[in-house]
Amino acid sequence: MNKTPSRKALFVWLGACVLFAVVATSLSAAHRNTGYVRDEGIYFDASRTYARWVELAKRDPAKAFTAKVRDRHFAPNHEHPALMKIVGGVAARSLGSSPATKHEPARSGVMPEGAAMRLPAQLLAAMATAVLFVAGFRRSGVMGGLLAAGAFILLPRVWFSAGLHAFDVPVAAMILAVVLAYRRSLQSAAWGVAVGVLLGIAIAVKHNALFVGPLLAVHYYGNLLYDRARLGIAAPRSTWCPLPMVSMATLGPLVALALWPWLWTDPVARFTEYMEFHSQHSWYNMEFLGVNFNQPPMPWTYPWVLLFATVPMAIWAGGLIGAIWGARAELTHAPQATPAPETATFLRPRTLPSRDTLLWILFATFPIALISLPITPIFGGTKHWITAYPFVALLLVEAWARIWPAAQLSARRRQWMQPLALVLLLGPAALSVRNNPNLGLSQFSPAVGGPRGAATLGLGRGFWGHAVLPLLPALEQRKVFMHDVHELARRQYEREGRWPGGASSVPLSQSNAGLLFHELHMTTDEVRLWNRFGPAPSQVLELDDVPLTSLYGAAEP
Amino acid sequence: MSPQFARWALMGLATVGVVEGGLALRSYRTAIADQDWSEASQAIEAAEFDTARLAHRWLGPRARLEAGAMARPSVAAAADLHGITTLGVLGYDGARWSDALEVELDGRRRPNLVAEQHFGGLTWSEYTFVPGQRTLADWTETPPTLSSDEGICKRRGTWKCKNAIARLEFAEVDYQPRRCINITPDDGASITLRQEDMPLGSRLRGHIGFSDFNARLRSDAPVRVRARIEGQRVADFVVSDTQGWRAFEIETAGGQGAVELELLSPVRGTWGRTGYQARGNRTVCVELRTVEDEL
Numbered sequence: 001m002n003k004t005p006s007r008k009a010l011f012v013w014l015g016a017c018v019l020f021a022v023v024a025t026s027l028s029a030a031h032r033n034t035g036y037v038r039d040e041g042i043y044f045d046a047s048r049t050y051a052r053w054v055e056l057a058k059r060d061p062a063k064a065f066t067a068k069v070r071d072r073h074f075a076p077n078h079e080h081p082a083l084m085k086i087v088g089g090v091a092a093r094s095l096g097s098s099p100a101t102k103h104e105p106a107r108s109g110v111m112p113e114g115a116a117m118r119l120p121a122q123l124l125a126a127m128a129t130a131v132l133f134v135a136g137f138r139r140s141g142v143m144g145g146l147l148a149a150g151a152f153i154l155l156p157r158v159w160f161s162a163g164l165h166a167f168d169v170p171v172a173a174m175i176l177a178v179v180l181a182y183r184r185s186l187q188s189a190a191w192g193v194a195v196g197v198l199l200g201i202a203i204a205v206k207h208n209a210l211f212v213g214p215l216l217a218v219h220y221y222g223n224l225l226y227d228r229a230r231l232g233i234a235a236p237r238s239t240w241c242p243l244p245m246v247s248m249a250t251l252g253p254l255v256a257l258a259l260w261p262w263l264w265t266d267p268v269a270r271f272t273e274y275m276e277f278h279s280q281h282s283w284y285n286m287e288f289l290g291v292n293f294n295q296p297p298m299p300w301t302y303p304w305v306l307l308f309a310t311v312p313m314a315i316w317a318g319g320l321i322g323a324i325w326g327a328r329a330e331l332t333h334a335p336q337a338t339p340a341p342e343t344a345t346f347l348r349p350r351t352l353p354s355r356d357t358l359l360w361i362l363f364a365t366f367p368i369a370l371i372s373l374p375i376t377p378i379f380g381g382t383k384h385w386i387t388a389y390p391f392v393a394l395l396l397v398e399a400w401a402r403i404w405p406a407a408q409l410s411a412r413r414r415q416w417m418q419p420l421a422l423v424l425l426l427g428p429a430a431l432s433v434r435n436n437p438n439l440g441l442s443q444f445s446p447a448v449g450g451p452r453g454a455a456t457l458g459l460g461r462g463f464w465g466h467a468v469l470p471l472l473p474a475l476e477q478r479k480v481f482m483h484d485v486h487e488l489a490r491r492q493y494e495r496e497g498r499w500p501g502g503a504s505s506v507p508l509s510q511s512n513a514g515l516l517f518h519e520l521h522m523t524t525d526e527v528r529l530w531n532r533f534g535p536a537p538s539q540v541l542e543l544d545d546v547p548l549t550s551l552y553g554a555a556e557p
Numbered sequence: 558m559s560p561q562f563a564r565w566a567l568m569g570l571a572t573v574g575v576v577e578g579g580l581a582l583r584s585y586r587t588a589i590a591d592q593d594w595s596e597a598s599q600a601i602e603a604a605e606f607d608t609a610r611l612a613h614r615w616l617g618p619r620a621r622l623e624a625g626a627m628a629r630p631s632v633a634a635a636a637d638l639h640g641i642t643t644l645g646v647l648g649y650d651g652a653r654w655s656d657a658l659e660v661e662l663d664g665r666r667r668p669n670l671v672a673e674q675h676f677g678g679l680t681w682s683e684y685t686f687v688p689g690q691r692t693l694a695d696w697t698e699t700p701p702t703l704s705s706d707e708g709i710c711k712r713r714g715t716w717k718c719k720n721a722i723a724r725l726e727f728a729e730v731d732y733q734p735r736r737c738i739n740i741t742p743d744d745g746a747s748i749t750l751r752q753e754d755m756p757l758g759s760r761l762r763g764h765i766g767f768s769d770f771n772a773r774l775r776s777d778a779p780v781r782v783r784a785r786i787e788g789q790r791v792a793d794f795v796v797s798d799t800q801g802w803r804a805f806e807i808e809t810a811g812g813q814g815a816v817e818l819e820l821l822s823p824v825r826g827t828w829g830r831t832g833y834q835a836r837g838n839r840t841v842c843v844e845l846r847t848v849e850d851e852l
Contacts (some may be wrong), residue, residue, distance in 0.1 A: 008627040292732055294774070312581075314574040321566055325558065399570075406563035421567070424574025435585035440593040446577045450584025452649070455615035518618070520732050524769040527634075527727040529735045535727070535734075536628035545589045545649070545678070547618040 012137050015145065017129040023153055024126035031122070031163030032115055034438040035466035040114070040165045041489030043085055046077035047117055047165070051089025052103065053261070067265045074262035078270075080167060080279045081303060082260045083204040088117040088165050094144055095119065099495055112496045117165045125162035128173035129153045131522075132393055135180060139394075140401035143418050147400055147425065149179030151315045151393035154429040157382045160440025167206035168383040174202035175212055176390040179363055182216050185244035186350035195249030200255020207278055208367070208387050213248045215366060219359050220245065220349075226331070227352060235344065242349030281377040287520040290458025294521065301383055307368060309448045309459055310382050312393070312428040317391040319364065325358030329402070357398050364391035378401030381441070381463065396425070439467055439543045451546040458520075465489070465517050467548040470541055474551055477502035481514035508532060513553030526550075577727070589619075593677030597647065598624035600674055600681050607641035607691075608632055612648030612655045612680075618648055630697070634727050634734040637661045637804065639762050642689030644668055646682045651675075653682040663804055685724040689851040693756040696763075696845045700725055701752040701816075705742070718745040728757045728842045730766030731801035737842040739768060740823045750843065752816045757786070757809035758849035761816065767798040768842045768846070775837025781821040787814045798839075809847075817834065818845060 036044070043091075053073035057064035064070065074082060093107070096116030109116060129149045136148025151156060162169040164403035177200045190422040202209035220242075227233040257263055263270050285294045288302050309318060330353070344351045370376060402502065403416060427515035428446050435450075436443065442462040446456035455461055465484030472493070482490060482505045493499040508514060514529045516522065529552045537550035558566075601609065601624040609632045611617055621628040627647070638644065638661040646653055653670065668684035675681075703723055705708040710718035723740040729738075741746050765782055767773055777798055784792035784807055796803045820843070826835040 060663040093594055245807075262802070279825070292770075312577055314570060314577050317573055318570055321570070399566075402558070403563050403567050403570075406558045406560060408560040408563075409569055421574070424571050424578065427574060428577040431578070431585055446580035446584050449580070452588065453584065456613055456649075461615075518615075521770050523732045523734060524729040524771060527729045529770070530633075530727040530734065534628065534632040536620070536625070537618050540618045540622055542587075544585060545587055545619075546615050550618045550622075 012134055016134050019133050019149055020130040023129045024123055027125060027163045027547060028115065028119060028436040031118060033469060034163055036114060036492050037164060037464035037466040037468045038484065038486040038489060039464065039493055041486035042077050043088065043165050044114060044117055044492050045488045047085040047089035047267040048091065049073050049076050050082055050086045051093050054086060054090055055093065056328045070261050071265055076315040078262045079274065081204045081206065082262060083201065084121060084167050084170055087120040089120045092116040113498060115493050116443070118163060121165055121170050122163060124170040124173040125153065128176050128390060131176060131180065132390060135394060136397040139397050144397045144400055147422055148393045148397045150426040151396050153482040154426055154433055155311055155389055156429065156432045156440040156443035157310050158386060159433045159437060161383050161386060168386045171202060171206035171208045172304040172390055174205050175199065175209055175363070175387050178202050179359065182244055183354055183356065186354050187348050187506045189243060189314035191299050192243035192347060193247055194242050196251030197255050199248045199252035201259065203252060203256035211366065212516050213252060215362055216248065217245060219362055223355055233352065236491040238346045239344045243347050244349070263291055267373035281379060282377040284380040285519065286378055286380060287460040292520045293378060295377065296378055298378050300372040300374065303368045303371045306382050308489050309444050309454060312445050313447045314425045314428060315396055316398045318394060318425060319395035320396035322397065323357065323361050325402050325543040326398040329360060330355040330357050360394045360398065362392045364388045364395055390542050436543055439548065442467065442543050442548055451544045453500065460519060461546060462517065462548050463519060466516065467541055468515065471515065471539055471549060471551050472498065472500050474539055475503040476500040478553065479506045479511050479514040481506065481511040483515040484517040513551060516550045516552065518550065585587045589678035593679050594619065594623045597676040597681055600676065601626050601645065604645055604683060605704065606645040606683065609645035610658055612646050612652035616647060616649060630736045634736040636735065636764050636844050637663055639665060639766065640690050640692035640846050642686050642691065644684040646684065648680045648682065649678055651680050653680060691851060693758045693847040693849050694754070696738060697725060701739060701750040704749050706747040714766055718748065721748050725781050728768035729770060729843050730768050733802065733804065735766065735842055735844070737844040739840055739842050740820065741838050741840045742820065746822055746825045749817055750821045751815065753815045753850045754813045755816045756813050756847050757811055758847040760809055760848050761807040761845060762848050763805055763843065763845035764802050765796045766802045766842045768840050772838055772840050773798045775827055776825040776839045778823055778825045778839050780839065780841050785817040785821040800827065818843065
């Protein structure tokens with residue numbers, strides 16, 4: 001094959017665009033059948049308020065930008081940055097249907113309001129998949145590209161979170177963008193500026209991005225120290241504080257501040273409050289190997305075991321091989337033709353190789369290591385280290401890129417072996433998403449036996465009260481104890497006409513039906529339901545035989 | 558890296574993929590068909606047993622939905638495996654026993670497996686304890702009278718005392734459902750549960766625990782327990798919430814007698830990040846049975 005570079009570049013971008021379209025469309029279509037998680041209910045509500053402010057800012061900027069009006073609109077859910085909620089709200093106003101309220105008239109759109117609010121996060125997930133395809137392609141051709149993309153979006157937990165109006169996959173996508181931009185910024189002044197802007201956007205998505213700047217600094221200065229200590233190559237003074245670092249330190253906070261109007265009134269006090277909220281985060285309940293934990297320290301093994309239990313082994317084992325092999329090569333081999341380090345400048349600070357594998361390792365392990373620290377509050381599920389997964393995918397590609405040439409197989413053999421290997425590596429993850437694309441939060445890897453194996457081991461099988469859609473028709477005309485379904489999520493079903501007719505949400509003592517989302521610490525609520533309705537449920541929603549949600553109550557209203 | 562090593566690595570990854578793909582095909586599907594549940598529930602309803610258990614707790618909701626016998630209080634929220642002779646166990650994928658059942662034995666010898674039936678993914682196993690035991694009296698079926706240091710508690714469904722409230726109900730103790738007399742005393746209250754002419758059998762066996770999860774988060778105060786038979790103190794111990802479902806046993810010499818449990822509760826409260834906080838109620842879950850050994 002003798003392709004010109006321009007044709008190759010065109011192919012890469014075309015492939016990325018196709019992948020972007022396929023992933024975005026699939027996420028949007030599949031997640032119409034995913035129930036609204038607790039947090040989404042709150043974000044939907046906040047998004048509507050934020051979008052009303054955007055509307056006001058267009059109509060009457062003088063009024064909208066006053067501190068009083070701004071604060072009134074951005075006070076709801078101000079413990080998280082506003083960006084995803086603003087774009088979610090704007091997407092809902094542009095594309096979603098909504099009923100008339102006391103604030104606004106009815107709007108007809110092309111999709112339900114909740115689906116429209118979820119769209120920006122889904123587009124970011126699709127973007128991350130496409131970017132991974134490009135990065136993988138550049139490292140190891142089409143197969144490398146598909147491997148990187150698939151090893152991210154086909155992880156059941158990623159697929160699930162990617163469809164929600166939440167911040168976890170969006171921040172993972174943005175951190176990936178920042179890290180890749182940082183790589184380019186080492187040789188490009190334009191990217192040197194862009195990396196600061198992208199970091200600001202990432203911080204405006206979720207607080208995980210606050211760690212990115214320091215981690216990139218560790219990588220950059222680690223490289224400089226290593227060059228000096230092991231290779232005897234000293235960096236010129238102009239690269240000691242280069243453009244990417246300056247950009248991230250200045251543009252990053254400014255962009256983040258610009259995208260979060262809540263902070264504008266009193267930036268220092270409100271940012272401090274935000275930091276305190278997350279460092280003093282309330283302790284969630286997590287079942288781990290049959291034990292309920294609600295006070296730190298969680299066992300340090302928790303995220304590592306959950307990584308094993310939720311990410312197919314073929315992916316993380318491949319990533320591990322890529323990490324070891326790549327890091328060894330980067331740390332032991334001196335650059336073959338050493339570029340003149342003195343040509344490095346403030347604008348283009350690095351002429352030596354940037355040691356990408358070490359960068360991927362840093363970002364793949366840091367989020368998991370952080371959660372495993374005994375001082376870290378119990379934040380909850382796997383979504384809290386989801387930012388590691390794009391880099392696990394890149395490490396897998398690193399293994400792929402090194403294994404095939406080293407194996408010295410004939411081109412003919414590689415022709416059939418590579419697609420087969422791709423299917424074997426991504427197959428288990430794809431099967432897991434195909435099994436149920438809407439209950440990924442309760443999905444576990446084949447190595448632990450899927451949902452049944454995980455339930456037997458005593459691993460938490462879900463939270464967030466979203467596994468309810470198939471039970472909704474049975475709630476018609478009932479007075480329902482909603483358990484873990486957030487009232488704002490319930491109202492969203494109602495806004496979209498999905499809430500069963502005549503059903504009302506009431507306390508357990510007034511109910512004639514009740515939901516229970518199975519978690520170990522929810523046994524307290526389970527016995528309350530038993531005391532009212534008896535121990536036999538009337539319906540059970542299962543994933544591969546494992547009960548996720550039970551409905552209690554009389555068969556007829 | 559040598560070509561040989563790279564080929565081994567490639568083969569290793571491919572093998573992981575093949576094995577995991579096979580496991581995925583096995584894991585990501587329903588293994589217990591509706592028909593299995595239907596047949597198993599018929600077998601359970603037809604079987605004779607003192608109580609039944611699950612080898613896998615996650616089978617519970619569906620088992621209680623499908624088989625009425627599994628939803629009986631004495632099955633769904635039983636205290637332990639004492640005071641019975643025959644036992645049925647429902648498991649998945651050939652499982653006949655579990656670690657949780659081992660805990661429930663609490664010193665008793667494991668029963669003998671006498672029959673086993675398979676219904677697709679489900680297994681129903683029947684056991685007999687040798688020697689057997691039977692339950693002569695059970696406070697969750699024949700409740701005692703309650704009184705506090707401020708007088709007799711009146712019962713209309715719920716017991717109402719001047720300084721406590723109590724119910725016979727399901728309660729969560731140590732993340733397990735239990736059937737018990739669930740008492741919420743005021744600070745410093747002393748509550749007495751008393752049954753006249755209770756058959757005494759071979760021993761009295763009971764449990765004390767704190768319910769529920771939220772209450773335990775807010776109050777760690779222990780409770781002092783004193784047991785008397787015919788006015789004679791036969792046990793005196795302290796139970797804290799870290800002990801979970803705390804069992805106690807009192808040897809008896811048969812016959813009948815007045816049995817009394819006195820619960821003494823000190824001030825409530827807990828130590829947290831901000832120091833001591835005198836808040837939150839404790840709710841004490843109590844069950845007591847008379848067990849007789851069969852010869």
